[in-house]
Amino acid sequence: MSETVENLKRMRQHAVAIFQSGLQAVAPGDAIRAYFRREDDRLLVNGRCYDLCQFETILVLGVGKAGASMAKTIEQLLGDRISLGIVIVKYDHLEELQRITLREAGHPVPDENGLSAAREILEAAKRADEKTLVIFLVSGGGSALMPLPVDGISLVDKQDTTRALLASGATIHEMNTIRKHLSAIKGGQLAQAIFPGTLISLVLSDVIGDDLDTIASGPCVPDSGTFKDCLKIIDKYGNLKLPVSVKTYLHAGARGEVPETPKQGDQVFKKTFNVIIGSNINALLQASQMAESLGYNTLILSSAIEGETVDVAGVHMALAREILKSGHPLPPPACLLSGGETTVTIKGAGLGGRNQEFALAAAQHMGSSGQIVLLSAGTDGTDGPTDAAGAFADSSTSQRAELSGLSLQTSLDANDSYHFFEHLGDLYKTGPTNTNVMDLRVILVDS
Secondary structure (H helix, E strand, C coil): CHHHHHHHHHHHHHHHHHHHHHHHHCCHHHHHHHHEEEECCEEEECCEEEEHHHCCEEEEEEECCCHHHHHHHHHHHHHHHCCEEEEEEECCCCCCCCCCEEEEECCCCCCHHHHHHHHHHHHHHHCCCCCEEEEEEECCCHHHHCCCECCCCCHHHHHHHHHHHHHHCCCHHHHHHHHHCCECCCCCHHHHHHCCCEEEEEEECCCHHHCCCCHHHCCCCCCCCCHHHHHHHHHHCCCCCCCHHHHHHHHHHHCCCCCCCCCCCCHHHCCEEEEEEECHHHHHHHHHHHHHHCCCEEEEEEEEECCEHHHHHHHHHHHHHHHHHHCCCCCCCEEEEEEECCECCCCCCCCCCHHHHHHHHHHHHCCCCCEEEEEEEECCCCCCCCCCCEEEEECCHHHHHHHCCCCHHHHHHCCCHHHHHHHHCCEECCCCCCCCCCEEEEEEEEC
16 A cells, blocks of 8 residues: 555656646746847847837837746846836736836736726827837736726626636637627737837737637737627527626627727738747647656647536546556556646536646546546646646545545535645645646556
């Protein structure tokens, strides 16, 4: 028994090392420097060259959980050429900066600080002219951190809409389609405000497929969604309790009574260049190398895993059990890696996040033969409205829970994964990582 316990402990340490290696691959500073560099008065951005002498003003604007680290790197590269800088970040996601001001705001539910900071950014953007270069830094969390509702919709309406969407099980694509159409700054409208200025947008992706118009609700890219799409999403989730003002506005937009967001081909994007500097697959590739160096036969399942968390966890565990049973799709010791962003349809009043729920659901399916260790965590260091990045589950979780008087099924029904894993000492806490490329799951299997 002691040998089994020691091996599970060792595997857990390996899971942390693999996860942390993935994080290093998407460190914002390194990601920016791979695509963005300065040579005297020349700015080289992913194959494009900009003559800094042509610009009288350089603005650095931004939003997202990785915003502070991104801003610090831009300061190091551009120094006193920066005329003004405003970047919105989640509370406590900070760095010491000299020329760029950080504004802290609420996430995942927007707040007044985010509203005032969004107004600041839009006002600065509107002052841009043909002699202005704007560098916009985008990372995950931007949709909530930069709320600027259209006239007639209050911040409270936006907050209630966000809560309803989070609880519905709607995907991030669906959530942002609606949020863009309730905003005065998202869905390409920031680029619209900056034009005729030159805009370079550096993007750290936190969405499935790296869709530019979904990341932070696409403030600098053409919007592919429409008001009619918003109504289809509302119909799909029939239990959505949205404010009357929101439904009224979306219906007015669908009738053509409200202008649509800027679309592909609009001239406001003629001087805009968007560059994805990092994404989930980068983290998975680096994590894979670490797993192989630790002696595991490794397989990356996908960087685009989505779906109901409980169901996805069951599929992952079916693969782990198949490895133990038949040595397919690879023999033990094995490491399965996956990324993406699952959804949780909230039915209980407990506390948790999708990664903790994933671990809880996985524990139900692990079985008693062989040894399995799972670490599921958010690369931003936050899982839902908790102080944990995620949680561990292993072959002993079910037994330890029973001995502690905990019920896996009861905790799942209550969506109370946080308190379950807190009691077992299996929460994974990293604090703010200052990056964000969705979730990373590490599954280690040993016979």
